[in-house]
Amino acid sequence: MRTLTLATLTLALACAGSSPSDQPEPMSAGGERRTVFEHTFTFPSAEKLRLDMTPGTYRAEMSEGGVQLRLVPLRSGVQPPTVRDLVMGRGPTGGGLWEVVIHVQETYELEVSGGRRGESATFRMYTVGTGGGS
Numbered sequence: 781m782r783t784l785t786l787a788t789l790t791l792a793l794a795c796a797g798s799s800p801s802d803q804p805e806p807m808s809a810g811g812e813r814r815t816v817f818e819h820t821f822t823f824p825s826a827e828k829l830r831l832d833m834t835p836g837t838y839r840a841e842m843s844e845g846g847v848q849l850r851l852v853p854l855r856s857g858v859q860p861p862t863v864r865d866l867v868m869g870r871g872p873t874g875g876g877l878w879e880v881v882i883h884v885q886e887t888y889e890l891e892v893s894g895g896r897r898g899e900s901a902t903f904r905m906y907t908v909g910t911g912g913g914s
Contacts, residue, residue, distance in 0.1 A: 813839075817905040823895030830854070831890055833861075833882045837908045842876040844901030847894040849878055859883045880905065 816838070821827060823844075831851075840849060840863075851861050862881040882888075895901055 813906050813908070815904055815906045818902065820900050820902045821892055821895070822900045823897055825892055825895070827891070829890045830887055831905075832885075832887050834885050835882050838880040838882065838905050839908050840876075840878040840880050840903065840905045842892065842901050842903050844895045844899060845875050847876045847892050847901065849876065850891040850893070851880060851888050853884070854887045854889055858886050861888065875901070879908070 817831060819829060842849070849863060851863055853860055861883065862879075864879045866877045866879055890903075892901075892903060
């Protein structure tokens, strides 16, 4: 199966100043939820996306249920993120919901699998709280 790299995104959550509209915004002191990444996958998906992530705790959600999330560092020897399935593969609207803890600033490869053939699903990742990862 051919791997298609669609995007490389820089998630500079600790940056000061305003961000362009297509870049993630820094987390506010009030703990607001900020979307840092969004992409629509069509199943079966052979897409692998590269994300530059900073340490912290994130939520990831998928509009389609029964989907597996895989997030791994590109470089060997780097601590992988902790990914917890919060609702056993099914979110309140039938989608998936995960907690993702990034331990090390790194480029990670994101891949989703599962889903119903020919269906599209939107993946979103957003910040949680105001603190960093563990």
